Amino acid sequence: RRSGFAGRAERMFGLMDGFLKNDPWSLQKDVMHHVEYTVARSRFSFDDFEAYLALSHTIRDRLIERWHDTQVYFKRKDPKRLYFLSLEFLMGRSLSNSTVNLGIKDQCADALNQLGFEFEQLVEQEGDAALGNGGLARLSACQMDSLATLDFPAWGYGLRYQFGLFRQVILDGFQHEQPDYWLNFGNPWEIERIHVSYAVKFYGAVEEELLNGVKRKVWIPGETVEAVAYDNPIPGYGTRNTINLRLWAAKPSGEGDMESYNTGDYINAVVNRQRAETISSVLYPDDRSYQGKELRLKQQYFFVTASTQDIIRRYKDSHSNFDDFSNKVALQLNDTHPSLAIIEVMRILIDEENIEWNRAWSIVCDSFSFTTHTVSPEGLEKIPADLLGSLLPRHLEIIYEINFLFMEELKKKLGLNYSQLSQMSIVEEGAVKNIRMANLSIVGCHAVNGVSRVHLELLKKRVFKDFCELWPQKFQYKTNGATQRRWMVVSNPNLCGLISKWLGTEAWIRDVDLLIGLKEFASNTDLQHEWRMVKRVNKMRLAEYIEAISGVKVSVDAMFDVQIKRIHEYKRQLLNLFGIIHRYDCIKNMEKSGKTKVVPRVCIIGGKAAPGYEIAKKIIKLCHAVAETINNDPDVGDLLKLVFIPDYNVSVAELVIPGSDLSQHLSTAGHEASGTGSMKFLMNGCLLLATSDGSTIEIIEEIGNDNMFVFGAKVDEVPALREMKSSLKVPLQFARVVRMVRDGYFGHKDYFESLCKTVENGGDFYLLGNDFMSYLEAQAAADKTFVDQEKWTRMSILSSAGSSRFSSDRTIQEYAEKTWNIEPCKCPF
Numbered sequence: 001r002r003s004g005f006a007g008r009a010e011r012m013f014g015l016m017d018g019f020l021k022n023d024p025w026s027l028q029k030d031v032m033h034h035v036e037y038t039v040a041r042s043r044f045s046f047d048d049f050e051a052y053l054a055l056s057h058t059i060r061d062r063l064i065e066r067w068h069d070t071q072v073y074f075k076r077k078d079p080k081r082l083y084f085l086s087l088e089f090l091m092g093r094s095l096s097n098s099t100v101n102l103g104i105k106d107q108c109a110d111a112l113n114q115l116g117f118e119f120e121q122l123v124e125q126e127g128d129a130a131l132g133n134g135g136l137a138r139l140s141a142c143q144m145d146s147l148a149t150l151d152f153p154a155w156g157y158g159l160r161y162q163f164g165l166f167r168q169v170i171l172d173g174f175q176h177e178q179p180d181y182w183l184n185f186g187n188p189w190e191i192e193r194i195h196v197s198y199a200v201k202f203y204g205a206v207e208e209e210l211l212n213g214v215k216r217k218v219w220i221p222g223e224t225v226e227a228v229a230y231d232n233p234i235p236g237y238g239t240r241n242t243i244n245l246r247l248w249a250a251k252p253s254g255e256g257d258m259e260s261y262n263t264g265d266y267i268n269a270v271v272n273r274q275r276a277e278t279i280s281s282v283l284y285p286d287d288r289s290y291q292g293k294e295l296r297l298k299q300q301y302f303f304v305t306a307s308t309q310d311i312i313r314r315y316k317d318s319h320s321n322f323d324d325f326s327n328k329v330a331l332q333l334n335d336t337h338p339s340l341a342i343i344e345v346m347r348i349l350i351d352e353e354n355i356e357w358n359r360a361w362s363i364v365c366d367s368f369s370f371t372t373h374t375v376s377p378e379g380l381e382k383i384p385a386d387l388l389g390s391l392l393p394r395h396l397e398i399i400y401e402i403n404f405l406f407m408e409e410l411k412k413k414l415g416l417n418y419s420q421l422s423q424m425s426i427v428e429e430g431a432v433k434n435i436r437m438a439n440l441s442i443v444g445c446h447a448v449n450g451v452s453r454v455h456l457e458l459l460k461k462r463v464f465k466d467f468c469e470l471w472p473q474k475f476q477y478k479t480n481g482a483t484q485r486r487w488m489v490v491s492n493p494n495l496c497g498l499i500s501k502w503l504g505t506e507a508w509i510r511d512v513d514l515l516i517g518l519k520e521f522a523s524n525t526d527l528q529h530e531w532r533m534v535k536r537v538n539k540m541r542l543a544e545y546i547e548a549i550s551g552v553k554v555s556v557d558a559m560f561d562v563q564i565k566r567i568h569e570y571k572r573q574l575l576n577l578f579g580i581i582h583r584y585d586c587i588k589n590m591e592k593s594g595k596t597k598v599v600p601r602v603c604i605i606g607g608k609a610a611p612g613y614e615i616a617k618k619i620i621k622l623c624h625a626v627a628e629t630i631n632n633d634p635d636v637g638d639l640l641k642l643v644f645i646p647d648y649n650v651s652v653a654e655l656v657i658p659g660s661d662l663s664q665h666l667s668t669a670g671h672e673a674s675g676t677g678s679m680k681f682l683m684n685g686c687l688l689l690a691t692s693d694g695s696t697i698e699i700i701e702e703i704g705n706d707n708m709f710v711f712g713a714k715v716d717e718v719p720a721l722r723e724m725k726s727s728l729k730v731p732l733q734f735a736r737v738v739r740m741v742r743d744g745y746f747g748h749k750d751y752f753e754s755l756c757k758t759v760e761n762g763g764d765f766y767l768l769g770n771d772f773m774s775y776l777e778a779q780a781a782a783d784k785t786f787v788d789q790e791k792w793t794r795m796s797i798l799s800s801a802g803s804s805r806f807s808s809d810r811t812i813q814e815y816a817e818k819t820w821n822i823e824p825c826k827c828p829f
């Protein structure tokens with residue numbers, strides 16, 4: 001009956017855009033409806049926030065309609081689907097992005113204007129969905145946008161943390177972390193699916209059972225909680241396709257309740273039930289290391305089992321056996337965080353579906369693929385076997401069995417080379433026995449991807465050398481990308497208007513390769529003039545923001561020089577600060593006549609430090625201390641300003657990137673797997689000052705060395721430099737700036753001592769001293785170019801023109817063809 005109805009609906013609505021109309025009048029009517037009946041405020045009196053909620057519900061209705069159409073169509077066509085498993089998604093705000101992708105932003109603005117509201121102001125009412133740390137999580141969000149836009153039949157799965165990434169509050173220059181209460185005022189973008197829930201089991205023991213004469217393992221859990229689905233529709237741009245991001249929240253399970261209530265311990269029973277919710281309560285705020293904590297493991301398994309149960313349930317809805325599973329299901333692991341999914345699917349197939357081991361294993365290997373974001377063997381995730389065995393006893397058994405079979409296979413190939421066998425083993429023996437999640441992922445997946453070309457080279461040489469030699473065909477790379485919808489259309493509408501005008505089409509928003517068409521106009525003085533005007537307006541907006549948050553007034557004639565990203569020693573914010581101190585020192589010691597030649601700079605730094613990362617927190621404090629001195633020095637005035645932007649997140653990036661002239665990407669070569677921030681700046685015509693690292697190497701190839709400022713040691717030079725670093729001569733300029741900090745020029749002498757130590761006496765692991773002179777030269781070249789505004793603008797236009805390779809559309813297309821083997825499935829109605 002349902003398919004009959006779907007068929008009729010398709011015929012009825014085939015010529016129209018669903019039930020809901022998108023003209024300003026219809027939108028306005030719907031907004032008023034939601035003001036009155038959803039937000040429950042009088043239509044004669046509601047404020048910006050209430051208007052935002054009503055508008056969001058109006059958009060959400062349209063998303064739901066498209067979501068239904070898309071899902072019904074996918075179900076009917078039964079294409080191979082991609083399931084993207086990620087413990088982190090940094091979605092940011094949804095309102096602006098949804099209206100852009102639905103193609104109704106102008107209509108919404110009109111509708112609101114007539115009601116006396118400004119669209120842009122309502123956009124500001126929305127908080128960020130910050131369910132992730134940094135690059136990896138934002139990459140997931142960009143890839144979801146591309147999957148929807150390119151019409152791929154995909155679903156994302158993740159965890160609905162009640163508290164996302166902590167809020168960074170700066171008090172007296174020190175970072176303090178506060179909880180992110182992002183759900184406190186409700187979230188109009190999600191749809192709670194109380195009826196879509198799965199039991200999640202923990203602890204307990206494994207027993208053997210005889211069923212029809214066959215022995216099988218049964219896991220008797222010690223604790224059961226419930227995973228409840230929250231769906232977040234992801235609309236594609238220029239298509240009706242709307243895919244789903246399903247996030248799981250933990251709720252107490254109904255099971256076992258009666259018993260505890262009956263024993264009379266009512267209070268404890270209720271409290272224990274509430275404990276279940278802690279599983280999805282908080283995001284781990286470190287983007288590089290996880291120390292085998294039980295809660296983290298619970299989170300991983302919780303989201304993995306709910307997702308795989310859901311995926312298998314959907315598969316079984318239209319298939320009577322598992323013969324076609326890997327032809328219909330591609331499971332993508334975003335880093336090792338979801339890699340227990342390999343074991344969970346194995347467990348379901350052998351224990352619940354009674355499939356024989358070898359067949360189950362080949363189904364698993366054919367379905368799973370894995371992307372690693374790590375550059376060093378030390379950064380790989382390990383889980384203590386004891387912990388895993390107590391929480392997931394059956395899974396540990398399966399891991400041991402997989403490892404045993406893998407070791408047997410390896411012995412046949414490598415002989416009894418025990419050192420190599422132990423390196424490649426999934427189980428790390430030692431005082432504490434660990435499960436190596438990366439090894440598990442490599443063994444259980446048919447493809448392993450790096451996130452840039454040089455990353456794959458590092459995987460081959462350093463991180464997974466033995467595995468790359470064993471299975472060279474498994475290892476590939478897909479250079480990361482960013483979506484131009486959010487990072488250009490949403491965040492820089494004026495630039496987009498200009499680009500469309502000069503290209504004579506908006507088609508580049510879907511077909512990003514068209515951007516290269518800008519190249520032929522790069523020297524056109526009219527375009528250059530308009531290009532500069534757009535930048536100036538964006539800089540004015542940013543300058544207002546800076547003044548509002550810091551009280552510092554900055555001149556838009558100065559070069560806006562930006563470094564925004566997580567604070568890490570390898571990302572070398574400290575190198576930036578040393579460069580700023582050097583610049584300040586030079587200005588202080590300059591004759592008056594020399595000062596007239598200085599290119600004024602506004603240096604902007606933003607980023608969060610992991611709460612337990614002391615050195616990163618000291619870098620933040622140093623930034624504030626240096627800013628305090630510089631910004632209040634009358635000798636310097638507008639020639640140099642330094643601003644720290646607190647609580648850096650996706651929305652802040654959307655404001656800062658379009659208003660930047662220069663952006664810095666300073667990682668010590670060989671430490672950034674890819675880097676995606678640089679791509680967003682590139683799209684927006686900001687010039688890059690960067691090391692040859694990660695995806696920057698490919699950016700250099702694309703736009704040319706002469707359109708950016710490249711400096712520092714290269715990836716292959718770093719290991720040798722590191723060996724020699726204690727004997728390397730440190731440049732005087734470097735020694736001088738470090739001494740200024742050490743001697744207390746910026747106060748807090750004792751506090752900064754350990755920070756100075758990281759770069760002194762041969763301890764300079766990230767080679768700041770080595771790269772310092774080359775960094776200053778690159779900065780000088782940037783100054784010189786900035787004076788020549790024609791040249792600068794030309795380079796800026798060429799940066800945007802050359803950015804198409806760094807769109808996540810390209811990344812997703814490559815994954816679809818080379819890793820997932822999926823095809824578009826475009827909903828026609």
Ligand code: CGF
Pocket residue numbers: 134135136137139287288335373374451480672673674675676694
């Ligand atoms: O993933 C990163 C980022 N920190 O999240 N790693 N992780 N995990 C890398 O360091 C970046 O280089 C990379 O661009 C990003 C996404 O692949």
